Amino acid sequence: KLMKELAICKTLLGEMELHEDSWPFLLPVNTKQFPTYRKIIKNPMDLSTIKKRVHDLTYKSREDFCVDVRQIFDNCEMFNEDDSPVGKAGHGMRKFFELRWAELT
């Protein structure tokens, strides 16, 4: 049911925003600070964009929400070294998300 699915998305979004490893993902990557980003990353995504889409009822299912969340972490792996601070945060956030996602199924 869409209502319940929306509640799951809102819950998970809130938990991710509070996670200590969320700092690289709270806002869109600043392409002035990272001039190569737009060339390398075809589908930029971040938690504030997802929050707006949840609020605007853009997602037709929790799966659509999950696609955007996973895009954040796939972009992170594409652009950042695994052992960099942002790279490590991305791995940590992905682990957190996938565990909670499975729990809320």
Ligand SMILES: Cc1ncccc1N[C@H]1CCCS(=O)(=O)C1
């Ligand atoms: C997720 C990501 N991928 C690639 C480059 C940068 C980022 N995030 C930045 C967000 C603002 C703070 S920062 O500039 O240290 C890191």
